[in-house]
Amino acid sequence: MGTQSADTWRSPKGLLALISLLLCGLLWLNGLVGSLERPSVGDALELRQLELAALAEPALPMPWRSPLLGSDPLGQLRQRLAASAAAAETPLPDAQLTTWGLLEQLMGRPQQARQILAGLPNGVLPPLQQLSPLQRRLQCELEGRSRSQCSQPVAAAAALRRLLVITLAPAVLMLLGGLLLLRQLWLWRQGRLAPVPPLQGPELSLIDVTLVVAGGFVVLGELVTPLLLGPLLTRALGPLAADPPLQQALSVLLLYAVLMLGPLLILAALLRNRGPAPRGGWLQWHWLPLRQTVPWAVAQLLMVLPLVALTGWVLQHLWPNPAGSNPLLEMVLTNANPLALALLASTALILAPLFEETLFRGVLLPVLARHWGQGSAVVASAAFFALAHLSLGELAPLFVLGLGLGWLRLQSGRLGASALLHSLWNGLTFANLLLLAG
Known part of the structure; x- marks a missing residue:
């Protein structure tokens, strides 16, 4: 049996398969090593989620903000943007630079804000109509108006709905999945699968x-x-x-x-x-x-x-x-x-x-x-x-x-x-x- 198998792999078809397998291994190894050079989408996902949390904050009653959004969504977003800029080999996109610069200004760091915003085209903020809802809110607060005046309730409510779906839906699905897994284990132990x-x-x-x-x-x-x-x-x-x-x-x-x-x-x-296929x-x-x-x-x-x-x-x-x-x-x-x-x-x-x-x-x-x-x-x-x-x-x-x-x-x-x-x-x-x- 072993000789027959060896002869089969030594046939032209078998040698072609072995060469294909060798090339496959080399290509996959090269691809896996090369993947280390590709950026991770995880940072971008975390940034988007923090932006949603910061935008949704005014739509939540005060007692619910910390449990659902964290103690300081804007501060967390600023820290995440700073960390992304420090780790990135290329400048951050203009939208992220704009948000980061506005956050630095809002938190009383005008010098850092100027350095960040200098990376924008001509070193100036985009027109108001081109800003995102969160950026418009930050710009509004920088002009001296209160957070309630700048809250943008429609955008905040929409952001809250999206955030709840993103965070709560997976939790509910995983809870149901955990219960189903326990049920499968019980059926297996009972020999009833x-x-x-x-x-x-x-x-x-x-x-x-x-x-x-x-x-x-x-x-x-x-x-x-x-x-x-x-x-x-x-x-x-x-x-x-x-x-x-x-x-x-x-x-x-x-x-x-x-x-x-x-x-x-x-x-x-x-x-x-190969003859007729099975039913x-x-x-x-x-x-x-x-x-x-x-x-x-x-x-x-x-x-x-x-x-x-x-x-x-x-x-x-x-x-x-x-x-x-x-x-x-x-x-x-x-x-x-x-x-x-x-x-x-x-x-x-x-x-x-x-x-x-x-x-x-x-x-x-x-x-x-x-x-x-x-x-x-x-x-x-x-x-x-x-x-x-x-x-x-x-x-x-x-x-x-x-x-x-x-x-x-x-x-x-x-x-x-x-x-x-x-x-x-x-x-x-x-x-x-x-x-x-x-």
């Missing part, structure tokens, strides 16, 4: 799945596609240069769509002569009935939320400032173009879940399960899923999410449930970014 359905998947070998994932997805998709298609896309989208957010979003969508072609075509070619197809999507698929996905979403949050909390204490966030997060956070946001949402909520679940839970997990067992296959597919995102700072949370997606694929017998969970997860992240962006 539903039996796991037979795991079905493509009749592929380890060499085949290596060619699909390492060769098609990584080498063709992540290396060859950008090299060949990138310059062509730049020229084709040149007319959109006047609208960079739309140009960038359309480029992301098209690149991702083409990235999918290589591994999917390889998968189709490998399955072409439900090779990938076992089983979307219908939705009354079963949707509850599976929602319940697993709730259960995985506290686990990913706990992993992120531990990581934050071990590694306080992880770099390397997904660039797509920054695009959403700083994008005000509705069409561009719709294109980014299509990529994150539709294309990515369908494609990644096809690869990692539809193909990789069942094939590995036949060779290594189901538990090892779930762990390995989760590890590959996390590595594929090329973000060292997000590696551990993504691994835990991958475990949840793999467990759902086993327990439900439905790849559609895993894809729906993936889409819901990305949707929560997308909605949170939109709320923070305002």
Whole structure:
């Protein structure tokens, strides 16, 4: 048996798979190390949340301000802006410089304020109509009017609603998820968990799945596609240069769509002569009935939320400032173009879940399960899923999410449930970014 396996890997097909695997490892290692040079979106998210808290402060009764917003939202915002400026290699954006300068003036530091505002175009504040609601409030207070006169109740109430959704909704969802986890543990201890359905998947070998994932997805998709298609896309989208957010979003969508072609075509070619597919197809999507698929996905979403949050909390204490966030997060956070946001949402909520679940839970997990067992296959597919995102700072949370997606694929017998969970997860992240962006 060992000789047969060795001979298989020594065949031209096996050697091609080994070369693909080696290139995949090098590309992923380079991407993970390179992610340390990318800025983290965490600082930007914290700044947006502090800006919301400072703007919402007048809308809250005095007794509720400290418990919900902290003792001094404006002071915390000033400190965060100062820390961001000290850590940044490039000057802060004009909007942040404006807020920081106004805060320094309001807190009686005119010299520091002048130094900060000197970084603005011509060293002067933008016109009043170009200021954000918080900046207008600060400017109003600097003119000697009282905080109540400058409060802007409509903007403050809207900021408070967004802040409550951002902070309270995840807490409620994680509480529900924790209760569901406890229920699952109790059912497991009682031996009352539903039996796991037979795991079905493509009749592929380890060499085949290596060619699909390492060769098609990584080498063709992540290396060859950008090299060949990138310059062509730049020229084709040149007319959109006047609208960079739309140009960038359309480029992301098209690149991702083409990235999918290589591994999917390889998968189709490998399955072409495998005989008739089992009932439900090779990938076992089983979307219908939705009354079963949707509850599976929602319940697993709730259960995985506290686990990913706990992993992120531990990581934050071990590694306080992880770099390397997904660039797509920054695009959403700083994008005000509705069409561009719709294109980014299509990529994150539709294309990515369908494609990644096809690869990692539809193909990789069942094939590995036949060779290594189901538990090892779930762990390995989760590890590959996390590595594929090329973000060292997000590696551990993504691994835990991958475990949840793999467990759902086993327990439900439905790849559609895993894809729906993936889409819901990305949707929560997308909605949170939109709320923070305002």
